Amino acid sequence: MSEVREFKTEVQQLLQLMIHSLYSNRDIFLRELVANAADAIDKARFESLTRTELAREWQIRLAVDKEAKTLTITDNGIGMTADEVAANIGTIAKSGTKEFINALAEKGDNTDMPELIGQFGVGFYSAFMVASKVELHTKKSGSDAPAVCWRSTGEGSYELDDSPRTEAGTEIKLFLKDDADIYLENWKLSEIVRKYSDFIAYPVILPQVKVNEDKSETVEDRVLNSQKAIWLRKPSEITDDEYKSFYSHLSNYGGTEYLKAIHMTAEGSSEFKALLFLPKQAPFNLLMPDIQKKGLQLYIKRMFITDECKELLPDYLRFVCGVVDSSDLPLNVSREILQQNPLLGKIQTAVTGKVISEMKKLLENSRENYEKFFSEFGKIVKEGLHTDRVNCEKIKDIVLYESMNTPEGKYITLKEYVDAMPESQQDIYYITGDKRSSVASSPVLEYFRAKGYDVLFMTDPIDEWVMQSMFQYLKKSFKPVTKGEFEEKDSEEKIKAAAEKYAKLVDFLKEKLADKVSEVRFSARLTESPCCLIVDNSALPPHMERLFRAMHQEIPVSKRIFELNADHPLIEAFNAKIAAGETSEQMEKFANALYNQALLLEGSPLDNPVEFASTITALLGAALK
Numbered sequence: 004m005s006e007v008r009e010f011k012t013e014v015q016q017l018l019q020l021m022i023h024s025l026y027s028n029r030d031i032f033l034r035e036l037v038a039n040a041a042d043a044i045d046k047a048r049f050e051s052l053t054r055t056e057l058a059r060e061w062q063i064r065l066a067v068d069k070e071a072k073t074l075t076i077t078d079n080g081i082g083m084t085a086d087e088v089a090a091n092i093g094t095i096a097k098s099g100t101k102e103f104i105n106a107l108a109e110k111g112d113n114t115d116m117p118e119l120i121g122q123f124g125v126g127f128y129s130a131f132m133v134a135s136k137v138e139l140h141t142k143k144s145g146s147d148a149p150a151v152c153w154r155s156t157g158e159g160s161y162e163l164d165d166s167p168r169t170e171a172g173t174e175i176k177l178f179l180k181d182d183a184d185i186y187l188e189n190w191k192l193s194e195i196v197r198k199y200s201d202f203i204a205y206p207v208i209l210p211q212v213k214v215n216e217d218k219s220e221t222v223e224d225r226v227l228n229s230q231k232a233i234w235l236r237k238p239s240e241i242t243d244d245e246y247k248s249f250y251s252h253l254s255n256y257g258g259t260e261y262l263k264a265i266h267m268t269a270e271g272s273s274e275f276k277a278l279l280f281l282p283k284q285a286p287f288n289l290l291m292p293d294i295q296k297k298g299l300q301l302y303i304k305r306m307f308i309t310d311e312c313k314e315l316l317p318d319y320l321r322f323v324c325g326v327v328d329s330s331d332l333p334l335n336v337s338r339e340i341l342q343q344n345p346l347l348g349k350i351q352t353a354v355t356g357k358v359i360s361e362m363k364k365l366l367e368n369s370r371e372n373y374e375k376f377f378s379e380f381g382k383i384v385k386e387g388l389h390t391d392r393v394n395c396e397k398i399k400d401i402v403l404y405e406s407m408n409t410p411e412g413k414y415i416t417l418k419e420y421v422d423a424m425p426e427s428q429q430d431i432y433y434i435t436g437d438k439r440s441s442v443a444s445s446p447v448l449e450y451f452r453a454k455g456y457d458v459l460f461m462t463d464p465i466d467e468w469v470m471q472s473m474f475q476y477l478k479k480s481f482k483p484v485t486k487g488e489f490e491e492k493d494s495e496e497k498i499k500a501a502a503e504k505y506a507k508l509v510d511f512l513k514e515k516l517a518d519k520v521s522e523v524r525f526s527a528r529l530t531e532s533p534c535c536l537i538v539d540n541s542a543l544p545p546h547m548e549r550l551f552r553a554m555h556q557e558i559p560v561s562k563r564i565f566e567l568n569a570d571h572p573l574i575e576a577f578n579a580k581i582a583a584g585e586t587s588e589q590m591e592k593f594a595n596a597l598y599n600q601a602l603l604l605e606g607s608p609l610d611n612p613v614e615f616a617s618t619i620t621a622l623l624g625a626a627l628k
Contacts, residue, residue, distance in 0.1 A: 152168075304330060537564040
């Protein structure tokens with residue numbers, strides 16, 4: 004007997020939202036309907052555990068009729084009675100899934116709790132994004148209640164009628180809109196199922212027409228989804244080929260080679276499973292955030308939600324690829340746009356901790372592989388030293404640096420640096436620069452080399468920024484060797500005497516280099532070179548200034564401190580000339596040559612290389628006469 008009913012006001016509002024604006028990607032409708040079908044089978048399968056006569060070969064079927072322009076989705080799950088259809092589809096936020104869970108809770112029976120997917124009744128309406136009319140036939144599993152038909156054009160009312168359906172389950176027929184013909188194509192349906200429902204536990208079947216050798220046609224069932232959610236399996240059961248295939252499916256790096264697979268299972272306040280991969284090689288777009296995909300793939304009870312969930316990992320671990328499958332996150336009104344949920348924060352905390360822990364294990368157990376990995380991704384990991392206050396100390400344990408005492412290409416940890424410090428050394432010394440060859444030849448290292456102290460070489464562009472918040476490690480303070488005063492109490496008297504002895508030279512250099520340096524002074528940090536340039540504590544190092552300018556940022560050129568070595572014969576000879584009253588143009592050129600020498604020694608470009616070459620030529624000519 005046919006009966007027409009009006010949708011509740013909120014349902015009419017939802018229909019308009021669904022049809023016109025809720026989902027920007029129309030493909031989502033099939034994901035929603037397949038998810039609801041899987042949910043219905045879950046319920047029936049659970050029921051069959053105690054009523055074995057209800058057991059059957061569970062499946063979801065798709066069928067296309069191009070002439071009638073219909074797409075049909077059928078499941079052999081729990082089905083519904085007429086009252087349940089009116090309750091679950093006629094009223095918004097009435098969820099059969101929620102009622103099922105509540106009923107189990109009242110019984111206190113959680114044995115073999117099935118994985119329930121979706122909130123039926125909400126995602127169902129997404130069908131109207133592509134259909135001008137929807138017709139549903141359903142029969143309750145294990146019940147004598149007659150089958151029922153529900154049909155609607157989504158325009159304010161729906162019709163309930165008797166249905167000829169005899170098998171338990173639900174059939175949803177979509178009468179497609181004129182602009183939705185693409186959903187009649189097998190390739191398109193296959194593409195959507197593989198993308199969104201590949202790991203649903205039940206086969207999603209689509210009949211395909213096969214042309215035989217004799218040109219006759221037969222119809223064969225084709226399973227569209229793999230049903231292999233390998234993150235739910237034990238690692239011992241997964242083959243290398245399966246790992247490689249899954250990594251290739253997930254990653255944006257190309258190929259099948261990865262460094263390490265990481266399984267994790269979380270229980271308690273937030274239940275989820277994850278399979279993560281540390282890659283071997285960085286992709287070309289690692290440092291191009293505008294074109295790089297970030298985040299892990301998020302599934303909720305095997306249902307694909309998004310392949311770019313940035314909330315699951317901090318940005319400094321953006322090279323990690325993998326899957327997180329949550330049992331607790333809700334499948335909201337819009338699965339396309341995951342709403343902010345506090346559970347995401349808990350998942351991120353757990354996943355971040357796990358990744359850092361696994362990186363540390365790799366460092367301890369496979370040093371060579373870790374060093375290769377760090378050479379690819381270390382500059383990204385270091386971002387966490389500045390941005391992740393919670394895990395900063397743990398990240399300090401896994402970062403690597405070259406140093407003055409290590410061969411080129413070899414790394415040490417901060418712990419190894421501290422363990423090797425002489426008893427007289429109190430601080431961790433470091434130098435920042437563009438590349439190893441530049442910092443390794445810097446004259447400011449001479450004192451530390453003479454004392455037997457090591458100096459960390461920080462040559463990644465991010466190092467200077469990171470060190471602004473890196474104050475200590477194992478109660479040892481970080482000290483830059485190219486900044487500020489050089490604290491050496493034993494040399495105080497010597498520096499004072501040099502300042503008096505070479506006062507005229509200092510005044511001369513201050514005058515002639517006034518546009519280049521902020522101060523001229525003597526220092527104990529030099530033992531071999533005649534001079535060096537030092538950065539004031541509050542100023543940017545020259546290589547950072549160059550980096551910012553390369554990014555088209557206006558950075559004023561800061562004057563640096565010009566330090567002299569009182570024991571160097573060149574300084575003594577220069578002073579003798581100035582003390583004798585010689586202040587000719589030639590002496591000014593010598594002053595500029597000395598300054599340019601300091602620039603060369605630290606690897607900085609010269610302000611006027613032609614002038615410097617001319618001065619050196621004149622000096623060589625005078626020496627050879």
